[in-house]
Amino acid sequence: MEIKNIKIIDILQDGRAVAKTQSKTAFIEGAIYGEICNIKVNNEKKNFFEAEKTKTLEKSPYLRKPPCPYYYECGGCSIMDINYKTQIKLKKNLIKNALLKSAKIKIDDIEILEGEEFGYRNKIRLQINKNGKLAYNKKYSNDLVEIKDCLLAKDLIRENLEKIEKITKDITKKYPNSLEEITIRANEKEILLNIKIKDEKIIPYIKNQYKDSTYNINLINKKEKINISGKDYLIYNLLGKKFKISMNDFYQVNDYMTEKLYKTAKDFLGENQKVLDLFCGSATSSIAINDDHVVGIEINKNAIKDAKENAKENDLKDYKFIAKNANYIDDKFIKKEKIDAIVLDPPRAGLDKEIIKTIAKTKIKKIVYISCNPQTLARDIKRFQENGYNLEKIKGCDMFSETMHVEMVALIARD
Numbered sequence: 374m375e376i377k378n379i380k381i382i383d384i385l386q387d388g389r390a391v392a393k394t395q396s397k398t399a400f401i402e403g404a405i406y407g408e409i410c411n412i413k414v415n416n417e418k419k420n421f422f423e424a425e426k427t428k429t430l431e432k433s434p435y436l437r438k439p440p441c442p443y444y445y446e447c448g449g450c451s452i453m454d455i456n457y458k459t460q461i462k463l464k465k466n467l468i469k470n471a472l473l474k475s476a477k478i479k480i481d482d483i484e485i486l487e488g489e490e491f492g493y494r495n496k497i498r499l500q501i502n503k504n505g506k507l508a509y510n511k512k513y514s515n516d517l518v519e520i521k522d523c524l525l526a527k528d529l530i531r532e533n534l535e536k537i538e539k540i541t542k543d544i545t546k547k548y549p550n551s552l553e554e555i556t557i558r559a560n561e562k563e564i565l566l567n568i569k570i571k572d573e574k575i576i577p578y579i580k581n582q583y584k585d586s587t588y589n590i591n592l593i594n595k596k597e598k599i600n601i602s603g604k605d606y607l608i609y610n611l612l613g614k615k616f617k618i619s620m621n622d623f624y625q626v627n628d629y630m631t632e633k634l635y636k637t638a639k640d641f642l643g644e645n646q647k648v649l650d651l652f653c654g655s656a657t658s659s660i661a662i663n664d665d666h667v668v669g670i671e672i673n674k675n676a677i678k679d680a681k682e683n684a685k686e687n688d689l690k691d692y693k694f695i696a697k698n699a700n701y702i703d704d705k706f707i708k709k710e711k712i713d714a715i716v717l718d719p720p721r722a723g724l725d726k727e728i729i730k731t732i733a734k735t736k737i738k739k740i741v742y743i744s745c746n747p748q749t750l751a752r753d754i755k756r757f758q759e760n761g762y763n764l765e766k767i768k769g770c771d772m773f774s775e776t777m778h779v780e781m782v783a784l785i786a787r788d
């Protein structure tokens with residue numbers, strides 16, 4: 374079925390466009406915010422259509438020429454074809470709509486901290502095709518698009534992509550189809566490569582060829598990690614502090630915006646607090662936000678090891694880091710530790726209901742919630758409201774320009 378002459382009024386987090394047709398909302402692949410177009414419905418669901426754009430009738434006033442030659446094929450970016458100011462406006466809408474829908478909170482405007490549009494990612498993950506070439510997934514597909522550059526990556530990564538591809542091509546030539554994926558991480562001066570392999574027969578060859586590489590190279594074979602050259606971690610500088618981040622530890626991808634995010638979180642938290650950091654990772658957030666007096670909980674044992682080293686390195690005197698599932702935190706532990714405030718930065722799925730109930734039992738007054746998902750943040754704010762808390766402050770942070778992803782920090786508090 375074709376529907377003609379519809380206006381694109383919003384963009385979803387996965388990059389699809391949104392339009393209202395006479396009967397239902399349509400989610401449309403390939404359409405641009407602000408344009409008027411015709412669409413073809415590929416799938417009719419009970420409450421919405423899934424569709425693709427067939428023809429532009431009137432160009433979007435926000436349109437610009439995407440600076441990346443791979444943009445129309447590559448699944449990495451979704452809104453590079455509209456100007457940056459409009460990108461920010463769309464992210465504001467995303468957060469405001471989620472808060473209104475889930476938590477019935479209406480806010481007129483929300484500040485979004487802005488940064489550099491390009492060259493911000495300290496980490497990119499690429500697929501390796503059957504010829505050893507580096508690629509991203511295509512838009513809405515598992516097919517691959519070979520790339521020679523990525524404008525989102527930091528300069529150090531971009532400058533080294535060709536040399537890195539030489540390595541993956543060389544290994545693949547010797548052992549066809551033996552590599553799956555490569556994660557490239559960079560700090561100010563070093564590169565760490567984590568290569569996911571499909572066949573362990575290649576390990577001796579890689580060891581022999583690349584043991585003296587100038588890159589820090591590590592292999593991941595199922596769950597096993599094999600160090601080939603250099604280290605299996607990088608040291609990052611953040612707000613004048615130093616952090617060891619191992620190859621499988623979480624680390625925010627945009628150094629510059631992370632500093633802005635943590636400064637805001639520090640401001641929301643206030644001074645002289647003993648903090649419980651749930652989902653603490655290697656403790657970058659808690660150590661950056663609170664200078665001392667930290668208890669951290671994290672499921673990844675290696676990240677906890679790094680958190681302890683990071684606490685020592687940054688001269689904390691009062692700290693405790695525990696490898697444990699944060700869902701099973703109990704209120705007696707929080708009271709025993711004399712915690713004043715909680716900092717949380719859970720995965721995209723947000724918080725288990727039980728954590729919110731446990732926190733409420735302690736009557737802790739301040740919760741600083743860092744999130745990369747407006748939907749789960751809004752849902753959790755609603756659950757906090759049901760347990761006696763209110764949303765006091767919220768700010769967005771544009772960590773991921775050219776995509777519809779956005780980071781947020783919220784202060785949730787009670788009297």
Ligand SMILES: C[S@@+](CC[C@H](N)C(=O)[O-])C[C@H]1O[C@@H](n2cnc3c(N)ncnc32)[C@H](O)[C@@H]1O
Pocket residue numbers: 623624625651652653654655656657658659670671672673676697698699700718719720
């Ligand atoms: C978004 S990251 C935040 C990490 C850290 N706060 C930081 O900024 O570097 C989420 C962290 O939650 C951890 N995690 C996931 N599920 C968990 C669970 N059930 N209990 C504890 N930690 C968990 C992950 O390993 C990851 O380190």
